[in-house]
Amino acid sequence: MSKLPDLEALAIFSKVAETQSFSRAAEALALSKATVSKAVSRLELRLGTTLLHRTSRRFSLTDAGRTLAARAAQMLSEAEAAEGEMLDQAVRPRGLVRLAAPMSFGMAYVAPALPEFLATHPDVSVDLHLSDETVDLVGGGYDCALRIAALADSSMTARRLRSIRRHLVASPDYLAQRGRPEHPSDLVRHACLGYAYLPNAELWRFVSTSGEEATVRPHGPFRANNADALTFALCAGLGVAPQPDFIYWRDLAAGKLETVMTDWSLPPIDLHLVAPGGGPRPARVTALMTYLATKFSGPLWPGDTAGKRSA
Missing domain, CATH: 3.40.190.10 (Periplasmic binding protein-like II)
Structure with missing residues (x-):
């Protein structure tokens, strides 16, 4: 016996038992009468027992057939309900x-x-x-x-x-004390705050408006795996860091942060x-x-x- 039950044959047998007819079951299932008959025979062979007695004039379930019909009807009902629920979810937002x-x-x-x-x-x-x-x-x-x-x-x-735009930002106090970097090479003299989830957090890559490229290996006192965590350090004057616009715009508008090196951009992200x-x-x-x-x-x-x- 295979590991999986013959669910198709069980469903067909359930419909045969319900309608008391191979013809009516075939019509209800949109199958040929021969397909229905073969499914029932396949199920009987698999289970090693007769499920129904049938002649040209009479149709009746055996004791085994009645027991299995009840269980098969329950299985078919649950399967139809599950399928109906999934189809409903596919059409109407739910879940x-x-x-x-x-x-x-x-x-x-x-x-x-x-x-x-x-x-x-x-x-x-x-x-x-x-x-x-x-x-x-x-x-x-x-x-x-x-x-x-x-x-x-x-x-x-x-x-x-x-x-998503990213710019280097720093607080006015930090820039007043440490100076304003104008070129990526200037960053070696600055405290660079790091974001851990950059594709290559150990290198900052820049491209100028004229097409010049530059790479910097940042060094600084603080690194975090969340950009909001860097904002507190930036506003406290601890250093300079690349930040996305959706984070720094409020502090920029409030004068807590300023953009620097505006002629240089970091790799674009979306x-x-x-x-x-x-x-x-x-x-x-x-x-x-x-x-x-x-x-x-x-x-x-x-x-x-x-x-x-x-x-």
């Missing part, structure tokens, strides 16, 4: 969506945006995982994620939502919405992804123009 997002962006923008989505979709719930570390969507069981990075080729589907590749997504996942794409493709703060250029 749990597991979403991953970077910590700082997630706290500042994703978490505040979710109540509106949940109010619009009362049958959907969201499990939000915040981490600056790149999570394994498939291995971690996530439905989708927001990622701020230059994405490598992968089996994931990705949609670019907007550009906000992407990613999801595992494969077949069609449940409606709940599609609904959330559509909402996030709409929410984060446009401007996110006063004076933000990066979102206006998103494709």
Whole structure:
């Protein structure tokens, strides 16, 4: 006997027992009468027992047939209910969506945006995982994620939502005491605060507006795996660091931080919405992804123009 039960034959037998007819069962299942008859015979052979007596005029279940018919009917009912529930979820947003997002962006923008989505979709719930570390969507069981990075080729589907600008920033007090760097080579004389999850955290790469390239190996008193943690050190005058615009804009507007080396840029990064590749997504996942794409493709703060250029 094989390890898996013959579920198809069980379902067909259940319908035969219910309708008391091979012909009526075949019609209900949109199968040929021969297919129905062969399925029942296959099941009898597999189980080593007769399930029904049939002649040209009479049809009756054996004791074994009656016992199995009751169990098979229950199995078929549960399978139909499960399939119906999945089909319903595929059409109508309902159920749990597991979403991953970077910590700082997630706290500042994703978490505040979710109540509106949940109010619009009362049958959907969201499990939000915040981490600056790149999570394994498939291995971690996530439905989708927001990622701020230059994405490598992968089996994931990705949609670019907007550009993320990064500039070197420092506090006015720090710049008054240590001077304002004008060229990447000047940074060897400065306290450089590091972000641990850069693709190559040991090197800062710059390109000037004229096309000149420069690489710096930063040294400084503080390194963190979260950009918000660097903000406190920057505002306290501990050094200079590259920060994304969605983090530093408030402190820039308040005069707590200033941009430096504005003729030099760091490698571009974008906000992407990613999801595992494969077949069609449940409606709940599609609904959330559509909402996030709409929410984060446009401007996110006063004076933000990066979102206006998103494709």
